[in-house]
Amino acid sequence: MSEQNLGVAGAASSPSASDIATLQAKILAFAAEREWQQFHDPKNLAMAVAVEAGELMDHFRWVRSEEARRVLDDARTRTEVEEEAADVAILLFEFAAVCGIDLGAAIERKLARNAERYPVALAKGRAVKHDRLREG
């Protein structure tokens, strides 16, 4: 990543836009410029992730399951949902950075663990929690 890519705007089309570490560098720079690190401890960031997750969910609270996809057909709602999803990601990425968690690696490990907990033969077509999956 070149130095000039650190600016937050204008980089949306760059090939690195999807890289967690690159995004984290921008997010941390944003907070540091505003001297917000004093507020952004792990507790407050975890709270903020949950607040934003609530706002994301808010768009779907009264919708029936089968209509959930159509919520995004409305352009204004789609933009709002995109912003809320971005808010969750920004705060989660900052949380991971502040805690020294390698989020990509943690995701890989969790997927591997889920593969053990939810073997295809048992879990296929069933939305049952792993601790009840073997009860029959």
Add this chain to the structure above:
Amino acid sequence: MSEQNLGVAGAASSPSASDIATLQAKILAFAAEREWQQFHDPKNLAMAVAVEAGELMDHFRWVRSEEARRVLDDARTRTEVEEEAADVAILLFEFAAVCGIDLGAAIERKLARNAERYPVALAKGRAVKHDRLREG
């Protein structure tokens, strides 16, 4: 992405581990193998993101702000926090994929918007919401 990269384990050290799109492909493959797409509509995924965000936050609920960083000194707690952070990310990444949201681009756009809402001169050292920031 080559076929052998589809395996969930062992790729943690690969250079692409931090790329959102690569992780999304693995997450979607995981769900598809188990025929879970029927449950994973935007509403249910948004709920699941919020549930996992709650579990992440649970580790910090009674901790004082100044001790929040020390929570992660305990190895068992650190592992649990890493897993919860991964859960939030996995479900958020799947949510974005299912909704057709380019999460990296959405993050860049939101950071640009936040830069306008929170100009450094006004926001420095202040944890005040943008709609109250200009009230003085």
Add this chain to the structure above:
Amino acid sequence: MSEQNLGVAGAASSPSASDIATLQAKILAFAAEREWQQFHDPKNLAMAVAVEAGELMDHFRWVRSEEARRVLDDARTRTEVEEEAADVAILLFEFAAVCGIDLGAAIERKLARNAERYPVALAKGRAVKHDRLREG
């Protein structure tokens, strides 16, 4: 409230079991006996309410809307849902007490405000937020 009513068990069938203030007195006594007031500030209690709300919601995350009522047909799930609902209430009641909020009065006020925001003629059969209700 007489002294013997302070005992937490056995009072479920008493006529006052449904009174918020009576329940709050028991909840505050429970926390005070354990010297937990030091942890139970408004911030931490608000977090705890949200954590428990996430756990309550967890029981419904993959269920289709039309099957949501049947979740409670399973006796074990019903008990768990009842416990989670109680957890949310306990922490919310303690939050209100610690903040000096008269929750019953606040509910009455909010219902009155909602009656203005959602006039029957406009809101009948429509799950639309008040700020969009008048858009047509």
Add this chain to the structure above:
Amino acid sequence: MSEQNLGVAGAASSPSASDIATLQAKILAFAAEREWQQFHDPKNLAMAVAVEAGELMDHFRWVRSEEARRVLDDARTRTEVEEEAADVAILLFEFAAVCGIDLGAAIERKLARNAERYPVALAKGRAVKHDRLREG
């Protein structure tokens, strides 16, 4: 409860304002008048409780623990917090009613269970989860 008490406004000072069952009757009447029962299944209500819990928590996300009580010194914030607390309660009370849960009794049972899980001698002054409380 007399018929004229069913009106949502004006009853704030009545002695029954703090009774859960009385409040539930008003909340259910409010939803029924607007034909909202079709949206208010247990899944959607549980989501709504969590959304409102997130909004309640939002007021405290960047505040240090020791300053959390002072948040309510600001009159506008206090009103907003009261409204959010009322929103959580309204939706939780409706959730319980729709699910056929006696919330007052469930709270009593949960307090009794917590008394077993957190004996005063072990739990005094310690904010440790019950499953770790006996680890020493």
